[in-house]
Amino acid sequence: MRPRLDTEIAAILRDAGGGILSAASRGDVHLLRAFEAQRAEQRPAEPGRGVQWTEQEIRYEGVMVRARWYVPAGVATGAAVVFLHGGGRVMGSIDQCHTTVVGYVARSGVPFLSVDYRLAPEWPGTPPGATPSQR
Numbered sequence: 001m002r003p004r005l006d007t008e009i010a011a012i013l014r015d016a017g018g019g020i021l022s023a024a025s026r027g028d029v030h031l032l033r034a035f036e037a038q039r040a041e042q043r044p045a046e047p048g049r050g051v052q053w054t055e056q057e058i059r060y061e062g063v064m065v066r067a068r069w070y071v072p073a074g075v076a077t078g079a080a081v082v083f084l085h086g087g088g089r090v091m092g093s094i095d096q097c098h099t100t101v102v103g104y105v106a107r108s109g110v111p112f113l114s115v116d117y118r119l120a121p122e123w124p125g126t127p128p129g130a131t132p133s134q135r
Contacts, residue, residue, distance in 0.1 A: 049106040066116040080111040
């Protein structure tokens with residue numbers, strides 16, 4: 001049996017996703033990924049205010065993991081935040097969280113390392129990438 005949503009919540013989800021989520025069945029990660037990608041495209045861009053970023057790849061257990069290093073203007077060294085995108089380990093990417101992280105860095109003045117990881121079900125288990133980024 002499919003769970004029933006409150007009508008107001010269902011309307012918000014339908015409007016936010018252009019209706020794509022209403023067709024999702026439980027466990028359909030490909031449809032959920034499409035929904036999240038569409039939702040990410042609709043997010044307003046954060047003003048960068050001097051934030052610079054560079055693409056990197058980190059080798060971990062024989063696998064290359066994408067990472068993006070964000071630095072606010074005028075900050076050379078110091079503490080940093082390791083950012084792992086959400087998505088329940090089945091969806092999301094550093095690309096989809098880019099504008100959000102730019103906003104965090106611009107407002108906080110703290111560097112961020114945003115790390116991608118392999119998604120389930122193609123890669124079940126603990127997401128690699130977090131461990132090497134913390135070194």
